Amino acid sequence: MKIVTENLTHIYDGKEVIKDINLSVEGVEAIALIGPSGAGKSTLLRLLCKIEEASVGNLFVNDVSVHDVEAKEYYKKVGFVFQSHNLFPHLSAIENITLVLEKVHKYSKDEAIKKANLLLEQFGLSEHSHKRPSQLSGGQAQRVSIVRSLAIEPEVLFLDEPTSALDPILTREVLRTILELRNQHKKFIIVTHELGFAKKAADYVIYMEDGVVIEEGKVDILDHPKTNKLRQFVEYVMD
Amino acid sequence: MIKKTVHFSFALGLYGLLIFFIAYSYPGKENFDLLRLFPARNEIFQSWLLTLYISLSSLVYSMIVGFVLYLSSKSSLLFIQYVGRIFDEVVFGSPLIVFIIAMYYFIAIPMGISNRLNVGILAFSLYMAPYMKTLLDGAMKSIDDAQYQAMKVLGFSKGQSYRYIILPQVIKLIFPPLIGHLTFIIKGSSLLSVIGVRELYFQIDRIQANLLLYVEGYLLMFITYLLMTIPLVAMSRWIERKLSL
Numbered sequence: 001m002k003i004v005t006e007n008l009t010h011i012y013d014g015k016e017v018i019k020d021i022n023l024s025v026e027g028v029e030a031i032a033l034i035g036p037s038g039a040g041k042s043t044l045l046r047l048l049c050k051i052e053e054a055s056v057g058n059l060f061v062n063d064v065s066v067h068d069v070e071a072k073e074y075y076k077k078v079g080f081v082f083q084s085h086n087l088f089p090h091l092s093a094i095e096n097i098t099l100v101l102e103k104v105h106k107y108s109k110d111e112a113i114k115k116a117n118l119l120l121e122q123f124g125l126s127e128h129s130h131k132r133p134s135q136l137s138g139g140q141a142q143r144v145s146i147v148r149s150l151a152i153e154p155e156v157l158f159l160d161e162p163t164s165a166l167d168p169i170l171t172r173e174v175l176r177t178i179l180e181l182r183n184q185h186k187k188f189i190i191v192t193h194e195l196g197f198a199k200k201a202a203d204y205v206i207y208m209e210d211g212v213v214i215e216e217g218k219v220d221i222l223d224h225p226k227t228n229k230l231r232q233f234v235e236y237v238m239d
Numbered sequence: 240m241i242k243k244t245v246h247f248s249f250a251l252g253l254y255g256l257l258i259f260f261i262a263y264s265y266p267g268k269e270n271f272d273l274l275r276l277f278p279a280r281n282e283i284f285q286s287w288l289l290t291l292y293i294s295l296s297s298l299v300y301s302m303i304v305g306f307v308l309y310l311s312s313k314s315s316l317l318f319i320q321y322v323g324r325i326f327d328e329v330v331f332g333s334p335l336i337v338f339i340i341a342m343y344y345f346i347a348i349p350m351g352i353s354n355r356l357n358v359g360i361l362a363f364s365l366y367m368a369p370y371m372k373t374l375l376d377g378a379m380k381s382i383d384d385a386q387y388q389a390m391k392v393l394g395f396s397k398g399q400s401y402r403y404i405i406l407p408q409v410i411k412l413i414f415p416p417l418i419g420h421l422t423f424i425i426k427g428s429s430l431l432s433v434i435g436v437r438e439l440y441f442q443i444d445r446i447q448a449n450l451l452l453y454v455e456g457y458l459l460m461f462i463t464y465l466l467m468t469i470p471l472v473a474m475s476r477w478i479e480r481k482l483s484l
Contacts, residue, residue, distance in 0.1 A: 072396065075392055078392075082385065082388065088386060088404050088408075090408045099403055100393045100395075104395060148393075
């Protein structure tokens with residue numbers, strides 16, 4: 001996975017939420033975006049995924065210019081998992097997956113069902129495949145949502161605090177699913193507050209504060225921070 | 240379940256008593272005979288069917304016009320938005336009977352259109368359209384931003400989003416209140432009698448005047464309208480239960 005940003009700045013509601021970020025990360029599999037609330041982590045993720053367009057600067061994901069690429073083409077290559085599961089409530093778990101495969105990625109109906117079943121089984125969700133989102137627990141729904149994003153075999157998967165709406169037990173369930181992605185060498189960028197999890201799941205960490213990247217590097221910077229800000233943050237969170 | 244049936248029977252009994260009391264204290268009860276309307280059964284049945292036809296057509300057309308009004312409210316042209324909003328306000332503020340009369344005598348006739356039935360259906364459809372628009376607007380709002388964002392990042396085109404995600408949900412949501420609107424249309428269709436449409440009210444009113452069977456006529460009106468509306472209400476409750484998964 002290769003992520004490059006050049007002088008990236010984003011203004012939201014008259015406030016600078018991303019301030020001149022220059023990143024160049026290459027050859028990593030999983031990036032954890034960490035930092036206190038309001039640091040701009042989710043905004044950076046949304047810019048990378050073209051949900052919002054950056055006010056100033058360039059950004060590239062695997063050498064694709066996010067600004068220039070056509071949204072429809074881009075979304076065939078990347079997946080996004082939201083804070084809440086965002087499943088379509090009128091469709092069952094499996095239909096949520098097959099609809100995307102059939103209509104957007106032009107799978108035949110049989111292929112789509114086969115693939116969805118395989119993935120649901122792989123992530124231990126087979127018994128829930130015909131349930132509607134309202135019949136699933138928060139954790140199950142979020143896992144289905146992850147499977148839905150994975151089904152299209154994205155080059156990069158973006159996960160925006162996928163456990164923030166869940167209680168600790170359901171959080172573990174979802175985090176286990178994400179660790180499974182790591183074991184399968186899927187490429188992803190995750191915004192998370194769970195530092196212990198970030199250590200296990202990511203091989204690269206970007207620490208942000210107030211719209212600025214304070215420190216970035218291999219995951220062991222969490223054990224040996226170079227900046228005081230990251231050290232304080234790690235101590236505070238781990239305390 | 241048994242308890243519910245008992246309560247329902249008691250409530251029905253109460254209304255039975257009320258009807259009995261009204262019938263008992265009615266001065267002309269010796270002459271009361273509903274069967275004397277029997278010879279006019281064909282005309283009454285025809286007009287009953289016509290009322291159904293008017294109501295269903297008005298429902299369909301008002302949905303179409305309502306959808307256009309909904310689109311106008313989302314138009315980027317402020318002028319178009321105002322055209323729709325002024326229409327909404329006029330309809331919400333005017334009685335149906337005035338609307339029907341104005342449509343027929345002040346618009347249709349000067350334009351040389353004299354088909355009362357079509358003008359009636361048109362008037363009704365236009366009158367109901369803002370209500371349909373409100374219904375649609377509410378249903379569309381129930382689809383939250385999260386879903387729109389999901390549609391976007393999953394790569395659905397606008398057309399696909401509407402067809403596979405938005406409309407199936409909207410239709411489920413608007414179905415029960417839509418039947419409520421249909422019963423309103425059925426009842427309101429009696430007002431088309433003011434422009435001489437031979438619907439149920441008009442026909443029974445004419446027959447009861449000819450045969451001097453006023454009480455029987457009004458009773459029959461009650462029964463025939465309820466025969467349309469009660470099954471619809473029951474159906475909407477049933478559908479509502481089925482859909483609330």
